Amino acid sequence: MGSGDAAPYAELWADHGDVTLFGAWGPIERGYGPVTRTFDWVASRFSDGALVPRHEVIGYSGDLAYTVGFERGQVRVDAGDAVEMTIRVTHVLRRLDGNWRIVHRHADFPPADQRHTAPEAEGSRS
Secondary structure (H helix, E strand, O other): OOOOOOHHHHOOEOOOOOOEEEOOOOOEEEOHHHHHHHHHHHHHHEEOOOOEEEEEEEEEEOOEEEEEEEEEEEEEEOOOOEEEEEEEEEEEEEEEOOEEEEEEEEEEOOOOOHHHOOOOOOOOOO
C-alpha cells in the first residue's frame, strides 16, 4: 500500500458483502467492492514507501481471529516529502475454505495520550 499498490493487500480480504472498513483517513465502507475501491484511493495517495505491521496481540477461536497493533514506516503522501507514519490497526479475520481472510479493519492515527497533558481532575488533589 505504501508504495502505491493496493492489490496485494486487497487479496488478503474475503470477497464478501459483509466485510467492513473503518479507515484511518475517514472512509467507512461495507462490501468487498467499496472496501477495495477505497484501498485504491488510499494507495493512489502513497508513493515510495512501506508500512510494516507489528502485531502487539494475536488471538483466535475457532474460525475467527484478530490482530491488534501498528503499521509503521516512511511514506510519501500526495507527492509530498517522505514522512514517518504510524497507524493503529485492528483486523478481524475469518477462516474461509481453510484460508484466513480479513473481514474487518479499524485503523486510526494514534492521538496524544491525554493522561500526560490533561489537568488534574478536581477533587483528586492531595
